[in-house]
Amino acid sequence: MRLLFGFAGGRGHVEPLLPLARAATARGHDVAFTGRPGGLPAGFPGFPAGADDSGERRPLQRLDRAREEHDFLHGFGGWIARERAASTRAAAAEWRPDVIVCDEADFGSMIAAESLGIPHVSVVVLAAGTFGRPSGLALLLDETRALHGLPPDPGLGMLDRHLVISPVPPTFRPGGAPMRPMPPVPRQKTEPPTVYFTLGTIFNTESGDLFGRLLTGLRRLPVRLVVTVGAAIDPAELGPQPPHVRVERFIPQAELLPSCAAVVSHGGSGTVIGALAHGVPLVVVPMGADQPANADRVAELGLGLVLDAVDATPADAEAALHAVLTDPAFTANAAALREEAESMPPPDEVVGRLEALAQDGA
Template sequence: MRVLFTFIGGVGHFEPMVPLASAVAAAGHTVAVAAGPARREAVEGAGFTALAVGEAGPEPVERLPLAVPDRERDDRELREGFVRRGAAERVPLYLDLFDRWRPDVVVCEELDFGSVLAAEKLGVPWANFQVIASGSFVRPAVIGEPLAELRAAHGLPPDPGLVLRHRHVLFSPFPPSFRDPAFPLPGTAFPIRPPAGPPVPSATPTVYFTLGTVFNTESGDLFARVLAGLAQLPVDVVATVGRHVDPAEFGPQRPGVRIARFLPQADVLPRCDLVVSHGGSGSVTGALAHGLPTVVLPMGADQPQNAEQCVRLGVGRSLDPVAAGPDDVRDAVAAVLADPGYRRAARRVRAEVLDLPEPAQGVPVLERLAERGRPPSGAGARTAADRS
């Protein structure tokens, strides 16, 4: 079986797919990952063949001031950036790639709408892979109109309820309780367990601080404010600032504070007691999969919705990233560490995560999709001999 994974976002949109892709490869199937040229290093670093989609452009490294969170702006960027531009540009590229690489099944990252439409147009079985934890960011009200326009442009039938987006299966690497109750998982959902290593006790409480891999360069002075607040607490601090931020710019730190560009989250989280983050889906899920409470400073995209779910579940607190000063960060972290209710709530979510099927259990799901094959006729159709 030839399985092609695709994603259109940053590395944070790829990492949740890695456990399933690894399980597919371990089962003896051929796996490749299609993404923008700038993501080749991350894909190959994870051990997969990378297939470039589109032209390589300059990677933005400019440090930007922190913008006031604006959900209407985020919806507009989702609608225009990921659908009207991103999907429209990628549909023809995927049509060509699918016809050349000949996947038996395609696993499309949740925001890679162009991959879904290309697979549907060619009759290739596909599965969606959820990368937004709360489920309330990617909404029909936001993406429905531009997707309808794109479907019509490619001769695909209308899909008013966007039901075809999850027609086959939706892999979801998030605890079901974290999803916004107003946006329940579809019946085609197949939950899989995200990485959840066992905790490693430490003598001193340890706080992990991250602003992810995209919003770290759009954070203004937020790194400095949070680090100043954490420095006032009797805790060890591990902070990651990303490849485009120099740890030296924050000056000398007291003993027990470590600032690095990057550290594997799987190595850091088992040794922590609390996570301070921007509320990205990967950061929040990583914390909860390890039973860790959190303090969230949501800046944009899916982060405000994730922060709301953290508060609803009682696993942490949310702060205004623009208004919060060092003392606010100090007080929020101290309060969450001191109240055992937050840790108990986080551990309940961890128990839910541990009950989810392992990624290897998703392999037979893809095998069954591949067995359906392509239709006997139509653009890009293959014969039984082609699939053997």
């Protein structure tokens, strides 16, 4: 079986695809990826398409949910879908896949698959799921569908025509065929407790003074604080730090989460899904995109606390992290989500469904 994996965004759109891709490779199937050059994972043939994020620094903006929904609609549903449909068709012409697998926001790859008569599978990458279906999406996607000879799809049947796979515990986001997000990893407690602070790989450059403001409060606590600022930011910008604070551009979160007692983050889906899989409670400081919806769900399920990115003071950050570390309810609720994630079918089992789909065809 030949599989083409597509993604429409950055690292958070790629990481959820990797367990399935690796499991398919282990079963002897041929796997390739198509997407932004900087997101193409090592170890697989790649078809680069589009441009990476510029990394341009931007000031922190007050959260505006209507603005974020508009940007998603006209980005992922508009020009990105058009670009992805064309580039995935081109990659498919060369790779000749039996199945196209894409992240759930890669609408262009879904359209490309349908236009080529190839079954497609989408993988959930938006943790809460309430953000990625704005009003007007069908009308915009119909424009791209028409470019590839497809009829209108007012009911958005294209989104789940064949199979939707979800690495998110159903309690957090119901729906989709469940797939364990990662192999079970033993928890590794540290003394003092380890806390991971990140603002992701895109919104980190739109965070203004947020890193420094929150860090001022977080480092007051007796914790081992690990901070990642992203490739575009020099850790030296945050100034000298005490011995219990480590600041790096990037560390794979899979290396950190097994030993973490808490995560402080922007609430991007990749970070949230990773924290859930490891049973780690959160302090979420949403700035945009899917983050507000993820933060809402974290608060609703008692998995952590939420701060306002513009208004939060160092004292607020210190108090929120202290509460998440010391209130056993947060840890217990996060542990329950971890147990749920570990009970989900492993990727190897899910590959069997792709094999059946390839055999049946579109």
